[in-house]
Amino acid sequence: MIADVIAWVLLLVIAAYACAGGTDYGAGFWDLLAGGAERGERPRWLIDHAMAPVWEANNVWLIFVFILMWTGFPTMFQAVFSAMWLPLALAAIGLVLRGAGFALRKPTRRLAGRRIYGAMFAVSSLLTPFFFGAVIGGIASGRVAPGTTASADAWANPTSVMAGLLTIAATAYLGAVFLTADARRFHAEDLVRYFRLRSLYSLAAIVVLAAIGIPVTHHDAAYVWHGLTHGAGLALVIAAVVVAAGTALLLARRAYRWCRYTSVASVALTVAAWGFAQRPYLLPTSLTVAQAAGADHTLHWLVIVTVIAVVVVGPALVLLYRLDTLGDLEPLTDADTHGTTAPGEHL
Amino acid sequence: MYRSTVLLANAPAQLLPARELMAFTLASHILLVPLGVALPFVTLLMHYRGLRKGDAVALKLARRWSAVMAVQFAIGIVTGTVLSFEFGLLWPRMMGRWGDVFGLGFGVEAWAFFLEAVLIAIYLYGWRRLRPWQHFWLGAPLPLAALLGAFGIIAANSWMNTPQGFTLDAQGNPVNVTVRQAVFTPIFGPEYWHFAVAMFLTAGYVVAGVYAVGWLRGRRDRYHRLGFTVPFTVAAILTPVQFFLGDNLARQIFHKQPVKFAAAEIVWNTSTHVPEYLYGRLNEDGTISGGLRIPQLDSILAGFKPSTQVTGLTSVAADDRPTATQATIVHWTFDTMAIIGSLLILLALWYAWCWWRRRDLPRSRWFFRCAAIAGAASLLTVECGWITTEVGRQPWIVYFNMRVSDAVTATRASSLWTMFGIVAAVYVLVFWAFLAVVLKMRTRWRIADENPAGPPTVLSPEADTPYGPREAVASGGDQRTAGGAS
Numbered sequence: 001m002i003a004d005v006i007a008w009v010l011l012l013v014i015a016a017y018a019c020a021g022g023t024d025y026g027a028g029f030w031d032l033l034a035g036g037a038e039r040g041e042r043p044r045w046l047i048d049h050a051m052a053p054v055w056e057a058n059n060v061w062l063i064f065v066f067i068l069m070w071t072g073f074p075t076m077f078q079a080v081f082s083a084m085w086l087p088l089a090l091a092a093i094g095l096v097l098r099g100a101g102f103a104l105r106k107p108t109r110r111l112a113g114r115r116i117y118g119a120m121f122a123v124s125s126l127l128t129p130f131f132f133g134a135v136i137g138g139i140a141s142g143r144v145a146p147g148t149t150a151s152a153d154a155w156a157n158p159t160s161v162m163a164g165l166l167t168i169a170a171t172a173y174l175g176a177v178f179l180t181a182d183a184r185r186f187h188a189e190d191l192v193r194y195f196r197l198r199s200l201y202s203l204a205a206i207v208v209l210a211a212i213g214i215p216v217t218h219h220d221a222a223y224v225w226h227g228l229t230h231g232a233g234l235a236l237v238i239a240a241v242v243v244a245a246g247t248a249l250l251l252a253r254r255a256y257r258w259c260r261y262t263s264v265a266s267v268a269l270t271v272a273a274w275g276f277a278q279r280p281y282l283l284p285t286s287l288t289v290a291q292a293a294g295a296d297h298t299l300h301w302l303v304i305v306t307v308i309a310v311v312v313v314g315p316a317l318v319l320l321y322r323l324d325t326l327g328d329l330e331p332l333t334d335a336d337t338h339g340t341t342a343p344g345e346h347l
Numbered sequence: 348m349y350r351s352t353v354l355l356a357n358a359p360a361q362l363l364p365a366r367e368l369m370a371f372t373l374a375s376h377i378l379l380v381p382l383g384v385a386l387p388f389v390t391l392l393m394h395y396r397g398l399r400k401g402d403a404v405a406l407k408l409a410r411r412w413s414a415v416m417a418v419q420f421a422i423g424i425v426t427g428t429v430l431s432f433e434f435g436l437l438w439p440r441m442m443g444r445w446g447d448v449f450g451l452g453f454g455v456e457a458w459a460f461f462l463e464a465v466l467i468a469i470y471l472y473g474w475r476r477l478r479p480w481q482h483f484w485l486g487a488p489l490p491l492a493a494l495l496g497a498f499g500i501i502a503a504n505s506w507m508n509t510p511q512g513f514t515l516d517a518q519g520n521p522v523n524v525t526v527r528q529a530v531f532t533p534i535f536g537p538e539y540w541h542f543a544v545a546m547f548l549t550a551g552y553v554v555a556g557v558y559a560v561g562w563l564r565g566r567r568d569r570y571h572r573l574g575f576t577v578p579f580t581v582a583a584i585l586t587p588v589q590f591f592l593g594d595n596l597a598r599q600i601f602h603k604q605p606v607k608f609a610a611a612e613i614v615w616n617t618s619t620h621v622p623e624y625l626y627g628r629l630n631e632d633g634t635i636s637g638g639l640r641i642p643q644l645d646s647i648l649a650g651f652k653p654s655t656q657v658t659g660l661t662s663v664a665a666d667d668r669p670t671a672t673q674a675t676i677v678h679w680t681f682d683t684m685a686i687i688g689s690l691l692i693l694l695a696l697w698y699a700w701c702w703w704r705r706r707d708l709p710r711s712r713w714f715f716r717c718a719a720i721a722g723a724a725s726l727l728t729v730e731c732g733w734i735t736t737e738v739g740r741q742p743w744i745v746y747f748n749m750r751v752s753d754a755v756t757a758t759r760a761s762s763l764w765t766m767f768g769i770v771a772a773v774y775v776l777v778f779w780a781f782l783a784v785v786l787k788m789r790t791r792w793r794i795a796d797e798n799p800a801g802p803p804t805v806l807s808p809e810a811d812t813p814y815g816p817r818e819a820v821a822s823g824g825d826q827r828t829a830g831g832a833s
């Protein structure tokens with residue numbers, strides 16, 4: 001059925017946001033923990049350089065998530081935004097502070113200003129994914145149903161808190177793995193060691209959180225818990241664990257070639273496992289995919305729009321990532337905007 | 348005034364903060380939209396000129412504009428994302444009920460916007476390493492992507508103004524959705540072109556305005572001349588086009604949203620030979636205080652002859668139309684937009700005259716004063732146009748199908764006021780910082796231009812970036828880049 005197709009597309013886009021946006025949030029997380037201006041100078045330099053060309057594109061996935069929700073499943077969109085009012089409002093404010101902080105830090109010269117913008121960026125990099133995770137946790141635990149009004153219980157409960165913390169840990173893990181690879185790309189051996197260690201730490205944190213989360217969420221999110229421990233959901237969880245273990249192995253052996261892909265795969269597989277575990281519900285036990293589906297004609301068009309998006313945006317996105325990894329993307333410097341004979345000018 | 352108070356008292360308490368919050372975030376975001384949509388175009392134009400003629404000054408301008416674009420686009424992205432949150436946070440019932448009817452426009456907008464974000468990243472960060480023409484052509488689709496993005500947004504907005512593409516079932520829920528009808532609504536074409544041209548025109552005047560100020564301060568070099576001429580020419584060419592499009596849109600509103608037209612022109616009773624009021628205030632009883640009255644003109648503007656019948660506000664029930672206060676607001680913004688538009692035409696004609704006679708910029712200081720003001724004035728018209736569209740639709744969020752008060756969230760008013768406070772504080776800070784950063788860049792550039800020996804290599808410790816040496820990145824790069832990012 002067409003609604004199922006859209007539901008899978010939605011899950012795919014959420015996974016893409018978790019991976020692409022997640023990596024950026026993770027970079028912000030490490031920016032926060034990098035220490036003072038002097039001690040944190042090197043890691044922050046790397047974070048700035050690695051994120052700058054891609055963070056805007058990475059963030060657009062979120063807008064896709066919303067549009068697929070309200071066009072494909074309007075009742076689900078209404079239910080989620082009514083019940084999860086506060087965490088989503090806070091996430092929105094976090095997004096403003098984060099984006100503005102990052103964008104304004106670059107052209108600011110004074111240390112004091114850079115500190116303020118940097119703090120804005122880093123703190124909201126921590127809080128925003130937490131709130132998104134809490135929303136997912138609230139949905140997974142069945143606390144959101146059509147007609148649910150905003151309440152603290154919807155997102156301040158064991159499952160939500162666990163999901164929020166796990167989201168932060170996952171972003172930290174993605175961020176650290178990508179920064180390890182970036183450090184190698186920029187020939188900064190000290191930073192390779194620095195972020196490799198942090199990748200392993202954050203992976204360990206995920207394991208610990210998952211170990212705590214399994215008993216905590218057993219009864220709190222019974223439907224999804226069952227889905228994750230049986231059948232396809234379980235298979236995907238196991239796949240995610242195997243791939244994550246692979247990442248750890250690659251990092252431990254200092255074989256950095258594939259670790260970015262395995263880290264992304266592990267997060268994407270986890271998101272997919274959650275999606276399988278929820279079947280056939282969009283909002284567990286209250287709203288199925290079929291019940292929430294919007295008008296048929298619209299859904300058909302949504303598929304067409306999605307295909308066009310893949311055809312048009314896909315190659316551009318590949319080009320962006322490719323140019324980025326080749327090191328062809330560099331910020332303008334004062335020399336470029338000041339002088340007439342700037343480096344890189346081919347006149 | 349009394350009736351407005353009564354209506355507000357009957358409305359849910361969260362309506363006012365929700366509306367104010369939406370208005371505030373939209374009004375802020377829309378100031379960045381002209382630059383987001385059209386600054387890449389103006390920059391690419393300059394870039395093309397630089398490459399084509401080997402013009403180093405043009406290339407420098409293009410590079411500097413792209414540095415501004417980098418910051419502006421980032422702020423635009425975050426304020427735009429907030430708006431998509433607010434659809435759910437403030438108007439969940441509209442999205443829940445109508446999302447599948449009109450939401451698809453946003454789908455188009457999203458992928459166009461995605462493309463724009465990708466291309467702009469490549470463009471902004473490609474200056475140093477990509478081959479010149481390759482770099483240019485990778486940026487060239489940007490204006491097209493921006494126009495496509497605007498297509499999606501305006502499709503959604505025009506649907507809210509002239510909704511169609513569905514039928515209502517017994518419970519009043521939309522069924523039989525036809526997407527093409529829902530995207531191409533009656534007001535869509537006129538609204539889209541009016542909006543698109545407004546964006547290019549505004550960006551042109553804003554950018555030219557900056558260099559007009561420099562010109563007035565005596566910086567009359569080729570750099571300022573070029574920085575002024577290219578964007579101003581774009582804007583000047585578009586101004587008469589926009590006048591025509593605006594007039595056309597007003598007439599379409601007259602036909603398709605007669606009550607909104609009545610509000611914009613403060614027409615109380617349906618009749619012929621309706622006079623036009625320049626400003627003036629509509630009272631609760633239908634009388635008009637103040638303003639300049641021009642007999643017959645409104646009928647003539649609407650239908651080219653005095654006998655044209657213009658629908659008045661009283662043609663619908665009192666709570667189905669904008670209040671007197673709202674109508675007055677719409678009327679003022681509508682008049683302001685039209686007046687500024689007309690004045691801009693005079694400015695464009697002045698420019699065209701001088702160019703035609705002497706192939707040169709006008710010599711008068713007054714011309715440059717006006718050009719400097721034109722930037723701010725066109726931003727004001729953008730705000731006015733938006734207020735006219737949105738307030739003129741009141742009390743409907745979906746014209747004659749859903750009231751704003753029926754769409755609003757059930758969240759408590761106090762939460763909404765708190766959020767409004769936080770958002771307002773954050774936005775003021777962000778916009779202030781944005782402006783400060785751009786002005787700072789401008790100052791740095793001016794100092795650099797006044798010291799042609801090159802950028803200052805010795806910086807005070809505090810001015811230097813704490814974020815590590817640059818040389819490590821630009822492998823084999825240039826020591827002069829050690830000054831930090833711009």
